Amino acid sequence: MTPLLSVQGVTRHYGAQIGCADVSFDLWPGEVMGIVGESGSGKSTLLACMAGHLAPDSGAVVFDTRADGPKDTVTMSEPERRMLSRTDWAFVHQHARDGLRMGVSAGGNVGERLMAVGARHYGDIRGKAVDWLERVEIAATRIDDRPTTFSGGMQQRLQIARNLVTGPRLVFMDEPTGGLDVSVQARLLDLLRGLVRDMGLSAIIVTHDLAVVRLLADRLMVMKDGRVVEAGLTDQVLDDPQHAYTQLLVSSVLQV
């Protein structure tokens, strides 16, 4: 079996500062990988490098494409990479506003990726949009409303629908529950877990919320100062942390 995504020695500097250094791992089909660490530990830099938003200084990000098998997305041509990010990849931003078109109705937001890959039948696009809004628990009657009229949790769910409508195989999530209150977080996590299991998605979730990875991730990577300090099965890392920083991180969680 080939890994869906193989990250090999990805390094990114910001001038003399290290963004992330020498990160390598394999992501297998259907697997959810969590990346945790404090602010400034290089999680988001790593995610941006993997998703093609940033060019790494060195290293390779090999994705198992449908057509040509494993290909390095760092060296592939820009049209190819952008095609991937419209079809097989999805990117869920922390702030829904970054991932949505706020001036376009909910239906248009969901339909955009379909139209970007060539859908030209209004009725079909709208049917799919209704279907996806229902799957993320947004009433179909809101389809023609703009996201500006939605609550934060609804915007985040809309962003997820918009990303998953083309049936991607790999989802990048940057703090998907950040900025939401806990009850909304719980519903969103429940929804995400259902979608990931039903669709057999692979996902990479960057977060500083250990509860999120406990619930969603199969495997966990802990980052500090741009480097991976510990990696392993989620339960193993969280229940028996080996590295001093991981121990600190786990013990810092407030117990209610």
Add this chain to the structure above:
Amino acid sequence: MTDDTYNFAYLDEQTKRMIRRAILKGLAIPGYQVPFASREMPMPYGWGTGGVQVSAAVMTPEDRFKVIDQGADDTTNAVSIRSFFQRTAGVATTTTTAEATVIQTRHRIPEAPLTEGQILVYQVPIPEPLRFLEPRESETRKMHSLEEYGLMHVKLYEDISRHGHIATSYAYPVKVEGRYVMDPSPIPKFDNPKLSDCPAIQLFGAGREQRIYALPPYTRVVSLDFEDHPFEPSKADHPCGLCGAEDSYLDEVIVDDAGGRIFVCSDTDHCEGRQAAGHRGKDAA
């Protein structure tokens, strides 16, 4: 009344060469927006500075020049641009479409079919069809170069979801030769079919935005649409009140304070020609 202190057609020869190079590049890549060093012209932006520069660059002393503004030869914009070139170039002018060799137009294509050898110059306010969907110019250029036009359909989708049909009625986006998506300038979508397979050269000049683009003769131009909501050129459902024409684009004109209105051809030359040939509408005096 030629003003000899100006170079022929106002612009200096080097500037005209620069504009001609942009025009040639535009003709070589139909629908592609070519940047050019737009000059200050003795008229405000929005009055057709782009069109005037393109007209000046293609004009020869033997040309016969026509200017239309929303189809009319006798509105302020048309009259002032016509007299501008009369003064600075001394070219012959006309209001008859068939006699003109260079036609500068604001927001219409003449009703009379154009022929080989004619040049139609459009005044363009905003050349970028994706502008109101994607504000970053760096991004829209990339979208053009990578042929990523899904967003254009999002606009049409929004139209249908809000109005039940594609409500965009002017500046209706088109695809040129299956490659570039182009803003045809704010012509009514009624005129869109005339863009395609046209024997005349069509040049588009945007002065403030510093872009020139072009359609060489007999270029295939397709209006964007959905399979279940096909493109439909539309016009007011009336005959012309003055000449009775059923097939021309109409302006609605309010004629009194009591809500009285008549529909007349927006192309004044077309309407006058038909009236001279004896056609009469119901509102003709």
